[in-house]
Amino acid sequence: xxxxxxxxxxxxxxxxxxxxxxxxxxxxxxxxxxxxxxxxxxxxxxxxxxxxxxxxxxxxxxxxxxxxxxxxxxxxxxxxxxxxxxxxxxxxxxxxxxxxxxxxxxxxxxxxxxxxxxxxxxxxxxxxxxxxxxxxxxxxxxxxxxxxxxxxxxxxxxxxxxxxxxxxxxxxxxxxxxxxxxxxxxxxxxxxxxxxxxxxxxxxxxxxxxxxxxxxxxxxxxxxxxxxxxxxxxxxxxxxxxxxxxxxxxxxxxxxxxxxxxxxxxxxxxxxxxxxxxxxxxxxxxxxxxxxxxxxxxxxxxxxxxxxxxxxxxxxxxxxxxxxxxxxxxxxxxxxxxxxxxxxxxxxxxxxxxxxxxxxxxxxxxxxxxxxxxxxxxxxxxxxxxxxxxxxxxxxxxxxxxx
Amino acid sequence: xxxxxxxxxxxxxxxxxxxxxxxxxxxxxxxxxxxxxxxxxxxxxxxxxxxxxxxxxxxxxxxxxxxxxxxxxxxxxxxxxxxxxxxxxxxxxxxxxxxxxxxxxxxxxxxxxxxxxxxxxxxxxxxxxxxxxxxxxxxxxxxxxxxxxxxxxxxxxxxxxxxxxxxxxxxxxxxxxxx
Numbered sequence: 146x147x148x149x150x151x152x153x154x155x156x157x158x159x160x161x162x163x164x165x166x167x168x169x170x171x172x173x174x175x176x177x178x179x180x181x182x183x184x185x186x187x188x189x190x191x192x193x194x195x196x197x198x199x200x201x202x203x204x205x206x207x208x209x210x211x212x213x214x215x216x217x218x219x220x221x222x223x224x225x226x227x228x229x230x231x232x233x234x235x236x237x238x239x240x241x242x243x244x245x246x247x248x249x250x251x252x253x254x255x256x257x258x259x260x261x262x263x264x265x266x267x268x269x270x271x272x273x274x275x276x277x278x279x280x281x282x283x284x285x286x287x288x289x290x291x292x293x294x295x296x297x298x299x300x301x302x303x304x305x306x307x308x309x310x311x312x313x314x315x316x317x318x319x320x321x322x323x324x325x326x327x328x329x330x331x332x333x334x335x336x337x338x339x340x341x342x343x344x345x346x347x348x349x350x351x352x353x354x355x356x357x358x359x360x361x362x363x364x365x366x367x368x369x370x371x372x373x374x375x376x377x378x379x380x381x382x383x384x385x386x387x388x389x390x391x392x393x394x395x396x397x398x399x400x401x402x403x404x405x406x407x408x409x410x411x412x413x414x415x416x417x418x419x420x421x422x423x424x425x426x427x428x429x430x431x432x433x434x435x436x437x438x439x440x441x442x443x444x445x446x447x448x449x450x451x452x453x454x455x456x457x458x459x460x461x462x463x464x465x466x467x468x469x470x471x472x473x474x475x476x477x478x479x480x481x482x483x484x485x486x487x488x489x490x491x492x493x494x495x496x497x498x499x500x501x502x503x504x505x506x507x508x509x510x511x512x513x514x515x516x517x518x519x520x521x522x523x524x525x526x527x528x529x530x531x532x533x534x535x536x537x538x539x540x541x542x543x544x545x546x547x548x
Numbered sequence: 549x550x551x552x553x554x555x556x557x558x559x560x561x562x563x564x565x566x567x568x569x570x571x572x573x574x575x576x577x578x579x580x581x582x583x584x585x586x587x588x589x590x591x592x593x594x595x596x597x598x599x600x601x602x603x604x605x606x607x608x609x610x611x612x613x614x615x616x617x618x619x620x621x622x623x624x625x626x627x628x629x630x631x632x633x634x635x636x637x638x639x640x641x642x643x644x645x646x647x648x649x650x651x652x653x654x655x656x657x658x659x660x661x662x663x664x665x666x667x668x669x670x671x672x673x674x675x676x677x678x679x680x681x682x683x684x685x686x687x688x689x690x691x692x693x694x695x696x697x698x699x700x701x702x703x704x705x706x707x708x709x710x711x712x713x714x715x716x717x718x719x720x721x722x723x724x725x726x727x
Contacts, residue, residue, distance in 0.1 A: 184590035187630070191587065195625040216600055283597050310597040312590040466600075 146172075147375045151362075152181045152189040153202035155409040156313060157332040157419040158229040158360045160399060160441065162202065165379075165386040167402045174382040176375070182407065185312055186282045193363060194220040199372075200379075202228055203363040206284040206457045209477045212366075215284075215467055221366040225485030226380050227453075228360040230446045231351035232419060232439035233287050234335035235294075236344035237262075237327040238320040241276070242427070247347055252426065255294065255352040255529040262327075262347065263300030270305045279311035279319055279328040286350070286359055287329040289460040294353045296547060297530040303464070320344040331359075332419035332439070333411050340415060342428040349424070351437050354506070356444075356526035358453035361481075369485065377489035384495050387442030396420045437524060445496045445521055449481035452502035452536040459534065459543050474539045478502070487517065496521045505534040553652040554645065572598040583632040584649050587625065599632060620646055627653045672710040679713035682720050 153159040165171040166178035193201040280288040292302040317338035338344040400417035423432040440446040458477035461467035483501040496519030683694040
């Protein structure tokens with residue numbers, strides 16, 4: 146039995162390694178998993194970098210920043226498996242929701258809701274009290290997607306609003322006390338805020354980018370090289386776990402495991418919402434279906450596309466988090482390891498894409514994609530403003546993005 | 549405990565921040581050379597965000613010490629602390645501070661562990677006592693017999709006495725009124 150210690154933050158998209166352990170999928174591959182819960186991304190990262198854990202549920206941009214040494218000494222990480230796409234919700238405090246005059250029938254129209262929010266934010270800034278938004282980390286897709294949305298809707302996230310970092314489990318509290326006016330966080334934490342009456346969900350991140358890169362399973366690059374066979378066995382176990390959890394019939398069972406205090410420690414019915422792609426937008430409102438809210442398995446969602454890493458890097462440059470340097474794109478893309486994904490899953494029933502990069506945002510309708518094995522239908526991956534990211538021309542894309 | 553050790557080591561300007569809010573503002577006011585924070589503190593991401601922003605200031609705070617000190621940092625993480633240092637501060641000044649903090653933190657963790665152990669032992673004894681009293685009342689037996697009953701049940705079912713006691717108390721709570 147080979148052992149993996151895996152760090153995680155209490156979030157629904159940590160479900161794959163958790164259920165690989167609890168559902169016995171890991172054991173079938175000769176692997177024992179020990180989950181190590183932490184309250185901050187910095188600590189999840191440090192435990193991984195300094196060897197207290199072997200792998201970690203990590204924000205994709207944080208894995209890139211850590212590998213490239215953007216904030217601290219560089220520590221090369223490798224990500225051969227994504228833990229899901231999308232899955233975050235944007236909420237505003239109940240007080241702001243009232244002043245904003247949210248029209249529930251607009252929900253789903255990211256352009257309309259975003260334009261309304263951006264105009265409101267500019268008004269607030271002009272009157273001397275900027276809206277304050279909470280994101281979970283500087284290097285998070287939450288931060289980059291929220292900025293992308295606001296910027297495309299005519300509001301400068303650098304000067305018209307304040308963006309601060311609040312740990313996920315404090316978001317509901319921060320909305321309730323007025324410490325922040327809005328938030329972008331992974332589940333179940335927006336649902337917790339909704340349930341307590343602290344906030345209203347006005348958008349979900351899949352409405353902004355319908356196939357947004359999110360968490361990944363990160364290893365130290367040195368560990369991946371030394372324990373390659375064991376890592377690949379772990380990936381096969383995670384793939385099988387994905388089949389199990391993506392069956393709606395298992396949602397409640399999975400939710401009740403995640404609800405345990407050593408995992409998420411929140412009520413199972415709130416956790417089940419993300420698993421079922423159904424959210425209640427405000428306290429007292431019924432759950433409504435949100436297609437593609439969180440993709441954990443289908444459409445080869447676990448495949449690490451190099452172009453996803455490159456899009457993130459474009460946003461890191463855009464907001465001054467990374468040097469304006471074309472070479473950085475290749476370095477960021479190298480953190481994602483489709484080669485390891487392929488060799489791990491080649492003799493399974495997993496769908497294996499033929500390419501390692503794609504034009505992000507180019508798919509309007511479900512489209513077949515070339516594969517090494519299996520039939521892959523990629524769902525629409527468009528950005529709400531219709532822009533496309535061509536990984537062969539990243540600098541051109543960047544030049545067209547306003548700050 | 550760490551602060552005490554640092555003061556004993558001749559560092560006079562030690563501040564302890566305990567409030568959840570205003571962390572960043574307080575730090576800015578103090579303008580520290582070194583920041584030590586518990587790894588389990590959920591505000592670490594908030595702190596790092598402020599350090600990232602501080603790069604624009606005259607005294608930027610670096611994420612961790614120099615690469616050459618990887619071993620010390622790794623030890624700190626093992627001990628459960630993380631350290632941030634103002635850029636440009638001499639390494640030979642930082643290392644002893646960090647090493648002292650690590651030693652103190654280990655000692656502190658040990659003390660906490662012992663305390664938790666003592667607490668849970670006390671709680672277990674109370675549970676067993678409560679179950680004994682309930683048994684004595686219900687069966688009209690003396691204390692020694694009640695304890696013997698619990699112990700026998702534990703041995704027969706392969707559980708700890710305290711687990712048997714706990715199960716008995718919760719059953720009593722559910723059915724106790726029906727006697």
